[in-house]
Amino acid sequence: MNSKDTMNTKTTLPDAARQWRADETEPAADLFALLCQRRGWTDEYLTAIDSSEHAVLKDLDTMVAALEEIRRSGGTITIAPDFDMDGISSGVLGYAGLKELGFNVNLHIPDYRRGHDLTPEDIAEINARFPGTTALLTCDGGVNSHAGIGAARMLGWQTLVTDHHQELEPGSQADITVDPCRLDETYALRGICGAHVLYQILEAYAAAHQPFKLWAIRLLRLFAGLGTVSDVMPVLYENRQLVRDSLSIARLLHVSAPKTIPNPWGGMDPDPDAIDIARATLLQLLATEDHDPAYVAAFEGFAALLKAFAQAGRIRDIDSVNEGFYGFYLAPAMNSPRRTGYPIDDCFAVFTAPCIAERLAAMHRIIENNERRKELTALHLAELTDGDQPLAPWVYFSAAPGGMYGLLANQMMEQLGHPVVVVNRPTTPDEPVSGSGRAPGWFDIITTLDGYDELHAIGHQQACGVKLRTAQALDQLVTILEDSTRVAMLTAGDAMRPAGDLVLGAGSDCDATLDDTEPLVELVRRVETLRPFGHEFTEPVVEIVLDRFAVKAIGSEKQHLRLTTATGLACLWWNAAEAQLERLAEIAEDTTAQPTRFLAKLQLNEFLGETRLQAVIERSI
Amino acid sequence: MPNAVRSQEAGRGATLHRGLAGTIWCLLVPVAVLGGYLVLVLMSSAWVTSPVLAGTIAGAVVVIMFGGVRLLKPAWLSFAPEVLPASATPRFWPRIALTAVLMFLTGQAAAAWIYTHLGSTGFDQHVQTQQSSGFVPSLLVSLLVAPIVEESLFRGLLYPMLRKKAGAVVAAVLSSLLFAAMHGNSVQAVAVIPLGLLLALVAERTRRVWPCVVLHLAYNFAAMMLPQAAIQAMSTPLCIGLFSAAWAVLLVLLARQVLSAGITDQIGEPRARVRVE
Numbered sequence: 052m053n054s055k056d057t058m059n060t061k062t063t064l065p066d067a068a069r070q071w072r073a074d075e076t077e078p079a080a081d082l083f084a085l086l087c088q089r090r091g092w093t094d095e096y097l098t099a100i101d102s103s104e105h106a107v108l109k110d111l112d113t114m115v116a117a118l119e120e121i122r123r124s125g126g127t128i129t130i131a132p133d134f135d136m137d138g139i140s141s142g143v144l145g146y147a148g149l150k151e152l153g154f155n156v157n158l159h160i161p162d163y164r165r166g167h168d169l170t171p172e173d174i175a176e177i178n179a180r181f182p183g184t185t186a187l188l189t190c191d192g193g194v195n196s197h198a199g200i201g202a203a204r205m206l207g208w209q210t211l212v213t214d215h216h217q218e219l220e221p222g223s224q225a226d227i228t229v230d231p232c233r234l235d236e237t238y239a240l241r242g243i244c245g246a247h248v249l250y251q252i253l254e255a256y257a258a259a260h261q262p263f264k265l266w267a268i269r270l271l272r273l274f275a276g277l278g279t280v281s282d283v284m285p286v287l288y289e290n291r292q293l294v295r296d297s298l299s300i301a302r303l304l305h306v307s308a309p310k311t312i313p314n315p316w317g318g319m320d321p322d323p324d325a326i327d328i329a330r331a332t333l334l335q336l337l338a339t340e341d342h343d344p345a346y347v348a349a350f351e352g353f354a355a356l357l358k359a360f361a362q363a364g365r366i367r368d369i370d371s372v373n374e375g376f377y378g379f380y381l382a383p384a385m386n387s388p389r390r391t392g393y394p395i396d397d398c399f400a401v402f403t404a405p406c407i408a409e410r411l412a413a414m415h416r417i418i419e420n421n422e423r424r425k426e427l428t429a430l431h432l433a434e435l436t437d438g439d440q441p442l443a444p445w446v447y448f449s450a451a452p453g454g455m456y457g458l459l460a461n462q463m464m465e466q467l468g469h470p471v472v473v474v475n476r477p478t479t480p481d482e483p484v485s486g487s488g489r490a491p492g493w494f495d496i497i498t499t500l501d502g503y504d505e506l507h508a509i510g511h512q513q514a515c516g517v518k519l520r521t522a523q524a525l526d527q528l529v530t531i532l533e534d535s536t537r538v539a540m541l542t543a544g545d546a547m548r549p550a551g552d553l554v555l556g557a558g559s560d561c562d563a564t565l566d567d568t569e570p571l572v573e574l575v576r577r578v579e580t581l582r583p584f585g586h587e588f589t590e591p592v593v594e595i596v597l598d599r600f601a602v603k604a605i606g607s608e609k610q611h612l613r614l615t616t617a618t619g620l621a622c623l624w625w626n627a628a629e630a631q632l633e634r635l636a637e638i639a640e641d642t643t644a645q646p647t648r649f650l651a652k653l654q655l656n657e658f659l660g661e662t663r664l665q666a667v668i669e670r671s672i
Numbered sequence: 673m674p675n676a677v678r679s680q681e682a683g684r685g686a687t688l689h690r691g692l693a694g695t696i697w698c699l700l701v702p703v704a705v706l707g708g709y710l711v712l713v714l715m716s717s718a719w720v721t722s723p724v725l726a727g728t729i730a731g732a733v734v735v736i737m738f739g740g741v742r743l744l745k746p747a748w749l750s751f752a753p754e755v756l757p758a759s760a761t762p763r764f765w766p767r768i769a770l771t772a773v774l775m776f777l778t779g780q781a782a783a784a785w786i787y788t789h790l791g792s793t794g795f796d797q798h799v800q801t802q803q804s805s806g807f808v809p810s811l812l813v814s815l816l817v818a819p820i821v822e823e824s825l826f827r828g829l830l831y832p833m834l835r836k837k838a839g840a841v842v843a844a845v846l847s848s849l850l851f852a853a854m855h856g857n858s859v860q861a862v863a864v865i866p867l868g869l870l871l872a873l874v875a876e877r878t879r880r881v882w883p884c885v886v887l888h889l890a891y892n893f894a895a896m897m898l899p900q901a902a903i904q905a906m907s908t909p910l911c912i913g914l915f916s917a918a919w920a921v922l923l924v925l926l927a928r929q930v931l932s933a934g935i936t937d938q939i940g941e942p943r944a945r946v947r948v949e
Contacts, residue, residue, distance in 0.1 A: 309752050312746045313746050314746065315743055322747060
């Protein structure tokens with residue numbers, strides 16, 4: 052029996068609901084063992100989730116045969132990707148991979164204003180730009196794009212769909228469809244991203260028809276892993292090794308900034324502007340063999356992307372290239388154009404532009420736009436908190452571009468701790484209203500709104516699009532959210548309280564003190580061996596209890612906080628100075644104050660050859 | 673057009689572009705740096721009558737400007753490759769010391785030969801200015817002001833700025849020739865050309881100005897201490913030729929040691945990335 056069958060990936064993974072064992076009578080000497088015990092991370096579990104074995108996706112062999120037939124007949128494939136980070140990854144992966152395999156390929160830049168589904172307008176645009184197209188290959192989309200696929204078939208194109216979204220009745224209209232979420236699919240891990248699906252196809256094709264190109268195609272795991280993290284796929288089973296491989300390949304494209312800038316203390320500081328991308332290990336390796344320029348360009352583009360982030364101060368060294376970089380810097384930056392109304396061309400130009408200078412320039416523009424996105428978010432957030440909001444705190448009206456509703460809803464949800472929906476402000480009662488909803492993990496928006504004729508939610512339970520047939524349904528939406536939240540809060544109980552896997556500090560409920568850092572350093576080192584972390588295998592967090600601390604604002608704009616305990620342990624809280632400094636300063640000075648509790652992650656900081664423990668605070672409890 | 677040919681042509685174009693940009697840079701930077709210094713000297717001279725004092729005031733401004741650039745815009749002074757660890761160039765300082773001694777002897781001997789056979793009104797004026805300024809001021813200028821100011825200007829500002837676009841050899845030769853020309857007379861120019869090359873190599877290796885200041889100070893001190901008779905005895909073409917050959921060989925070996933140690937491996941990062949102490 053497949054280990055995934057016994058684990059039942061979606062609902063009963065131990066990590067999904069942390070187990071606090073009531074029968075812990077003796078404190079565990081080994082903090083790592085205690086952590087694993089509480090998380091349900093048995094040896095069997097950890098071994099099982101690291102298995103990369105998987106079945107073959109339905110119709111993958113048919114897709115491979117069709118691709119070979121297209122190549123032999125000299126046909127031309129046009130790739131039509133989605134526009135999020137997974138779509139960009141799969142589009143680049145497909146374009147670079149098929150070029151390397153000797154195909155005639157075009158890459159279509161999607162128009163995000165038309166939505167995720169491929170439309171007849173998209174097909175008309177592709178036909179106008181690439182009139183020699185004989186086959187359409189979708190990635191990260193298309194399984195439910197009946198109109199678009201139909202339009203493509205009317206043009207006589209062979210339609211090949213690669214997707215990872217749930218196929219809906221009546222089913223895909225394409226000639227060949229490969230999707231782990233097809234109606235009759237038996238592939239065990241449904242949570243693989245669009246780029247991973249296309250990667251499996253290219254890998255199988257290379258194994259069957261061009262085995263000498265197999266190692267080159269396997270390097271495209273870089274993009275498949277990036278799509279996996281960006282699309283918040285579970286970091287389990289075949290996804291785990293894929294993310295590890297992706298990060299390993301990414302690190303082969305990293306070039307350390309030469310330390311050539313003299314500092315006032317007689318040493319040298321890194322100069323990211325002086326990074327020579329051509330010196331990346333992988334690019335030097337690729338230069339020793341013949342490869343298609345488009346294939347090499349994809350990796351050069353990634354190296355340029357890393358340089359751009361180094362110049363923006365987001366990558367300090369090779370260790371900065373991790374799953375956090377993918378999820379918190381790269382994906383948000385690449386998703387920012389569609390949120391701010393900026394053209395998405397640069398997202399593909401990073402990997403396809405004719406020269407490295409243009410690719411680097413494209414990435415700089417994306418990073419600049421991301422900064423603009425943050426400014427706009429702050430601006431529009433003020434509109435929500437300070438403006439005319441008659442339906443607050445459940446529903447908010449915003450004048451922001453539609454692509455920003457999700458970000459705003461998420462920010463409000465984090466502030467308020469309950470589900471929030473952000474929509475466009477209607478001008479008439481009969482006007483349809485749409486927006487985005489975000490909810491904490493204990494609340495399912497889609498299930499809550501299911502069954503109401505005027506309301507519709509689509510997407511994920513905690514992050515979805517919300518549509519109202521008319522503005523008159525807004526009051527109903529508020530009532531539903533309010534009542535359902537009240538019920539959920541009563542039944543969720545303790546599950547709502549943010550909890551750490553371990554409690555560290557001076558309290559009687561603490562598993563260990565913060566004074567002796569040696570066991571904590573050992574804990575961090577052992578936790579690091581369990582990487583990668585992500586969706587459904589989250590990084591451990593600890594609850595730290597501080598009874599005495601000093602607090603100081605740090606950073607170029609004094610925007611961060613550093614709390615220092617009596618024994619010198621540093622606890623950093625990024626971007627929290629404005630909201631928390633005054634309160635924490637009062638607590639720090641009050642000798643009679645109760646201990647303060649925070650949720651934090653432990654890290655090791657290497658500086659001048661010395662390893663120090665530090666905590667990065669996520670929130671106050 | 674085959675991809676390989678297209679990329680070769682693109683590569684040639686890029687090289688040509690880089691070469692042109694480098695040449696223009698090597699012309700503009702000396703004009704800007706030394707031109708600015710000359711303007712300072714002229715302004716100081718218009719303000720005070722004593723040439724020594726005027727030079728000192730201009731020099732003080734140069735040192736302040738160098739310090740300011742180093743603190744506020746250190747990226748202006750950065751150039752690749754990274755600084756090497758001490759182990760990358762074994763016995764570096766003893767070799768520098770030996771080369772410096774040979775260069776000093778060559779320079780003094782060559783300068784004496786030129787003065788004896790060709791004369792130099794510029795050098796005579798320089799000596800007259802020194803004597804009229806007084807012993808203590810001359811001593812301070814020679815052992816303190818000149819090393820600090822000249823190293824701030826040439827190895828602190830000019831050399832690193834040239835190195836941003838030019839190779840080490842071009843930057844060293846150019847900065848040394850300008851260093852020599854700035855002295856204003858053929859006697860001192862000939863004496864300091866070898867010194868300028870050595871100081872450029874020290875700046876390349878250490879990326880610091882103070883070792884250059886110390887070497888320059890030692891050079892000036894030795895020049896003051898060396899008996900005139902000894903210099904005259906050495907100022908024969910044979911002696912000058914032998915000393916020149918010796919220091920040239922040592923300099924080339926040192927330069928190869930410093931410059932080749934910074935070359936990266938065929939695949940991977942530079943061999944050494946630890947900061948030199």
